[in-house]
Amino acid sequence: DGRPLYVLRLGQMDTxxxxxxxxEEALLRYVxxxxxxxxxxxxxxxxxxxxxxxxxxxxxxxxxxxMRHLWRPGVKALLRxxxxxxxNYPETxxxxxxxxxPRVFPVLWTLVSPFIDDxxxxxxxIYAGNDYQGPGGLLDYIDKEIIPDFLGGECMCEVPEGxxxxxxxxxxxxxxxxxxxxxxxxxxxxxxxxxxxxPHEVLIQIVDASSVITWDFDVCKGxxxxxxxxxxxxxxxxxxxxxxxxxxxxxxxxxxQLIDKVWQLGRDYSMxxxxxxxxxxxxxxxxxxxxxxxFYILQWKFHSMPACATTNLPRVDDVLASLQVxxxxxxxxxxxxxxxxxxxxxxxxxxESSHSGFSQLSAATTSSSxxxxxxxxxx
Numbered sequence: 001d002g003r004p005l006y007v008l009r010l011g012q013m014d015t016x017x018x019x020x021x022x023x024e025e026a027l028l029r030y031v032x033x034x035x036x037x038x039x040x041x042x043x044x045x046x047x048x049x050x051x052x053x054x055x056x057x058x059x060x061x062x063x064x065x066x067m068r069h070l071w072r073p074g075v076k077a078l079l080r081x082x083x084x085x086x087x088n089y090p091e092t093x094x095x096x097x098x099x100x101x102p103r104v105f106p107v108l109w110t111l112v113s114p115f116i117d118d119x120x121x122x123x124x125x126i127y128a129g130n131d132y133q134g135p136g137g138l139l140d141y142i143d144k145e146i147i148p149d150f151l152g153g154e155c156m157c158e159v160p161e162g163x164x165x166x167x168x169x170x171x172x173x174x175x176x177x178x179x180x181x182x183x184x185x186x187x188x189x190x191x192x193x194x195x196x197x198x199p200h201e202v203l204i205q206i207v208d209a210s211s212v213i214t215w216d217f218d219v220c221k222g223x224x225x226x227x228x229x230x231x232x233x234x235x236x237x238x239x240x241x242x243x244x245x246x247x248x249x250x251x252x253x254x255x256x257q258l259i260d261k262v263w264q265l266g267r268d269y270s271m272x273x274x275x276x277x278x279x280x281x282x283x284x285x286x287x288x289x290x291x292x293x294x295f296y297i298l299q300w301k302f303h304s305m306p307a308c309a310t311t312n313l314p315r316v317d318d319v320l321a322s323l324q325v326x327x328x329x330x331x332x333x334x335x336x337x338x339x340x341x342x343x344x345x346x347x348x349x350x351x352e353s354s355h356s357g358f359s360q361l362s363a364a365t366t367s368s369s370x371x372x373x374x375x376x377x378x379x
Contacts, residue, residue: 002049003094004041004056006034007148009159011064011100015074016283017165024077031081035089042092055094057141061151063100064161067285069108072188072216072335079115086117097141098126099151107212107287110339189333192300193255194224196328199301201258202336203235206290212339213296214287219278222330223303226276228288231269231295235259258297269297277303280330289344300332 018027038056045053105128113121125141132138138147147153192200204213217226235258263269272291278284290296 002045002051002053004038004045005142005146006038006056006058007061007157007159008058009061009063009162010069011062011066011102012160012162014162014165015069015078016071017167017170019071019074019077020170021165023171024073024080027077028081028084031085032088035085035092038092039089055092057095057097058093059097059099059142059148061099061148062102062105065102065104065108067104067287068283069104070111070214070216070285070287071283075108075111078112082112082115086120090117093120093123095141096124097132097138098124099132099138100130101126101128104287106344107214107339110212110344189335191254192332192334194222194300194302194330194332195255196302196304198255198257199299200255200332201300202256202298202334203258204296204298204336204338205234206293206296206338208341209290209293210341210344211290212287212341212344213290213298214285214337214339215298215334216283216285216336217300217332217334218283219280220331220333221280223277223279224330224332225301225303226278226284227271227297227299227301228273229259229265229269229297229299230272230292231297232292233268234295235263235269235297259299272296298336300330300334302328302330 042053042056105126127137133152138151138153142153145154148155148157148159150157150159194200206213213228259269265271273288276284288296
């Protein structure tokens with residue numbers, strides 16, 4: 001139809017790395033420059049086709065989208081970009097084609113969709129997996145000769161697959177002092193200390209099954225094991241403070257223990273996901289679609305290196321690890337959020353209304369409520 005086409009491989013982008021390296025303002029200015037370029041090309045195509053062309057099409061490839069994209073400052077930056085673009089370029093987006101949406105997409109959609117104008121949302125067409133190749137797919141909107149080759153088209157596009165931004169390019173804390181991202185991060189993230197024999201635990205009460213628990217944490221010091229437990233009753237530790245939990249306050253952050261020492265795993269509480277070992281310096285984002293109501297406990301536990309069974313001599317890795325964590329203390333910065341089952345189901349309904357082919361992903365995501373969890377670690 002003569003509209004300019006902008007291609008974005010969002011799933012291949014390191015959103016956290018870009019925000020940490022460039023800052024929110026630089027990303028916003030870049031997005032605004034893309035919109036200005038789109039308007040310029042609309043004017044050119046108006047002359048070429050001899051009829052008014054005032055909007056452009058955006059094709060977003062989500063292959064590779066994972067829990068890392070749920071990093072909260074990155075989501076916040078995305079929401080601000082959406083707000084500014086809708087306020088200043090309200091009618092320039094003619095159509096948004098979202099392709100190869102993975103199972104994690106409904107969680108991101110639930111966080112973002114309430115901030116998208118209803119008229120803008122009607123322009124969205126969302127395809128799960130390879131649905132875009134079938135009837136009612138991409139060929140109904142874009143000629144095959146201009147569909148990118150990595151989507152099965154004939155247009156050779158030199159669009160790199162991206163990768164992680166090196167941490168050496170991250171801006172320093174001093175450079176971020178005057179930017180909202182630093183202040184916002186310090187506001188929502190909590191600091192916790194993890195000691196050998198004293199894990200840090202967070203209690204989340206779920207009233208309705210199919211609610212979604214999301215987490216985002218950085219391992220600042222030491223190695224930890226991340227666990228998720230479920231109990232039908234609230235934990236009642238023997239030692240209580242005003243919060244009803246055993247608590248230790250240290251310069252590096254709080255330490256709260258909720259699981260009573262007399263509780264037995266499998267009788268009083270159950271493990272709903274396999275333990276996840278996280279190394280120092282790693283950033284972890286994840287979500288869990290709850291299967292039952294009750295009490296969920298997120299636990300960060302000190303990770304002890306297993307002894308070598310085949311020899312009495314210590315391994316080099318064991319020696320280095322013992323030197324690294326000689327203080328038997330770890331530190332994490334974490335943030336948790338719960339998406340209510342009603343909000344999550346509502347977002348799934350809006351996804352299905354965006355495109356009928358998305359029902360396949362909806363069904364997969366709904367079935368994932370059978371205790372499904374997903375985590376992504378980045379270094």
